[in-house]
Amino acid sequence: MSAALDKALASQLKAGCHTLGVAQDAQAQAKLLAYLELLIKWNKAYNLTAVRDPAQMVTRHLLDSLAIAPCIRGSRLIDVGTGGGLPGVPMSILFPEREFHLLDSNGKKTRFLFQVKTALGLDNMTVHQARVESFAPEAPFDTVLSRAFASIEDMVRGCRHLLGRNGHFLAMKGAYPEKEIAAVAAECQLECVHELHVPGLDEQRHLVDMTLL
Template sequence: MDSALTSQLEEGCRILNVAQQPQDQPQLLAYLELLIKWNKAYNLTAVRDPAQMVTKHLLDSLAIAPHLRGQRLIDVGTGGGLPGVPMAILFPEREFHLLDSNGKKTRFLFQVKTALRLDNMTVHQARVESFAPEAPYDTVLSRAFATIGDMVGGCRHLLGPDGHFLAMKGVYPEEEIAVVAESCRLEAVHELHVPGLDEQRHLVDMTPR
């Protein structure tokens, strides 16, 4: 892996105060290497530049780490594994399920799980509305849902009694939050600062009413 990318990730992790275990950053870089390689054939992400991938994918995902809740989490519409794979690397003691309906993307994720030996990560290929988990989740996490309303409507059946929705968003999604005000209680909106990214990022934390 390019030393400039390694330095970029190290500096970003230092600023965010995450990925401090000896295995974390090598694992994150190994994931990035797989993402770059498979992206050429599988079109996993529109971001092609490796340095941009570090910022817009790895560090963007890692920024939510302090706000994760619960022991059993599901990343819905995970795509190429964001933020699910970085979170599984960071928190080996937690259980992460990654759900996507796209077969190419889930095949890639099975490869990541095997190559990185992520025993705490389970991959599911299914549409969210038809997915029936063995047990409910503490947190439903998503970076890719079109709206918070869609997320709440489509994923409510996945949550346990005290479960949380964590929605990764760009600008503060005032209108989207208002749409679900009757069905969800807003617990917090965390403003995230992603190193090297000159764009707004927010993490919306909600619980069903």
């Protein structure tokens, strides 16, 4: 990236973090930008995301992920179907005191994530290549987090074996997913639906917080 583009992206990220009230220290922002640079570089060969414009990546990937930060709970979390590391990598950067596991079945994506972990020194981040149905963790998780599952019903039924006692599902969604929530009413207690506001994004975003009955 050119110096001018680097500066523009850094300014965009800084302003967005200020609006969200998160990741406002220089070290966190530097790591977020380093992750973005790796994502842009590897995306050319590995097709990690359909978003190609770097400024849109800041909005749709970094800030979109960072918007859930106030809702994160627990000390041991897993990002299921993490893809290129969203929201797992930004959360790992933001919360170095918490343990994050990033799970994906795609070998290209997990190889990219191993590179990110090494390059950014994210000792609190562990990468797993496996299908969620067959993944057997050493210990259950406080929170199962997902941004890319097709439906909340798929998330609950595919990931319930990962969740610890009193654990939470956090599902990142666009428009308010009324039908999806209703589909798991017999299995889950709806704790809260957070309406998120992503700086620079004129689209609905919601985070659904549920526990198992």
